[in-house]
Amino acid sequence: MSEITTPEGANSQLGQCLKAARQARGLTLKQVAERTGMALSTLSKVENGLMSLTYDKLLQLTSGLKMEIAELFNPAVAAPVQGRPVTARRSISRAGQGQVITTKFYTYTYQCTDLIGKRMVPIVAEVRARSLEEFGPLLRHGGEEYFLVTSGRVAVHTEFYAPEILGEGDGIYLDSTMGHAYLNAGEAPSAKGVCLCTSEAPDLYDQLRQIASRDVAPLGNDELPP
Known part of the structure; x- marks a missing residue:
């Protein structure tokens, strides 16, 4: 399966949410590429609304960033709140772990x-x-x-x-x-x-x-x- 290139604007929501999630983690596009194993050029096109991703690529991306797929498609989750994007991240720490x-x-x-x-x-x-x-x-x-x-x-x-x-x-x-x-x-x-x-x-x-x-x-x- 491969990425699907689409006209600018069709994937703007995905690109905006990816950018918000990346910035909330303090990462550059190059660092995202290193963590996910995806091409830097591909990630740049996604952020700019020029490319969509197939499901397997979405899994690869979210797995590498330790995030939920919903964060990439839910405007309410990715929308800025008081100047800072909501990431919807969470982590549970069990007794004895750390x-x-x-x-x-x-x-x-x-x-x-x-x-x-x-x-x-x-x-x-x-x-x-x-x-x-x-x-x-x-x-x-x-x-x-x-x-x-x-x-x-x-x-x-x-x-x-x-x-x-x-x-x-x-x-x-x-x-x-x-x-x-x-x-x-x-x-x-x-x-x-x-x-x-x-x-x-x-x-x-x-x-x-x-x-x-x-x-x-x-x-x-x-x-x-x-």
Whole structure:
């Protein structure tokens, strides 16, 4: 089966929806071509309303972008809302799932890693370090974040404020470009929490993993590679 070339305008909806979905993921046409194995020229013609795609090609495209076919044909899904297109993406994170980075002083489990170009990165954190000497340099990265303590007690150290102690159910919202660190302040061997990091940068997940990987410990049998 091959692509079907049609007059300009006949496939404008498909092209507009593809462009909106691509831009929402922070991808160039070349990156879409690399992820899907489709020709760059074909994708360019589709975006410009000059070409349609057969069903097998649509499956190839949506599979490579980890999206639903409906996103390419539903104007309501692809229409901009307050200047940003709706992607209708979703990802379910089951208990025990996630990309794990473990060091001697903390374990970060990144959730919903099947989605690319996320502007929010959810992390389940287990904090063991009890001092800044153990933890190392304060963390700094783009965006903002919210940390919610789910068990134990957490000491939050920041660059411009005195340390704060958070108990179970307490949370803190902070500017992530400010140096910060989360330490175990309870009697248990570790404290746990959920951290949500946000940024306009499409590579936020990669940035966070690079920072967290600075002190990676040897992998155990139950850990995933970073």
